[in-house]
Amino acid sequence: MSDGEEQALIYQCVRCGATVKSSELELGIRCPYCRYRVLKKVRPPVIKRVLAR
Numbered sequence: 352m353s354d355g356e357e358q359a360l361i362y363q364c365v366r367c368g369a370t371v372k373s374s375e376l377e378l379g380i381r382c383p384y385c386r387y388r389v390l391k392k393v394r395p396p397v398i399k400r401v402l403a404r
């Protein structure tokens with residue numbers, strides 16, 4: 352069962368700094384640009400606004 356809200360993980364290559372979505376990693380965790388295999392998870396930018404008055 353897949354619910355509509357699928358959170359996409361974003362990985363960043365620690366070598367070249369490219370960001371890749373987890374959905375684009377078809378062959379496992381590997382940078383598609385430099386083929387480096389060490390990627391770190393990064394959170395997609397979430398804009399949270401707290402109304403402070």
Ligand SMILES: [Zn+2]
Nearest residue numbers: 364367382385
């Ligand atoms: Zn890379």
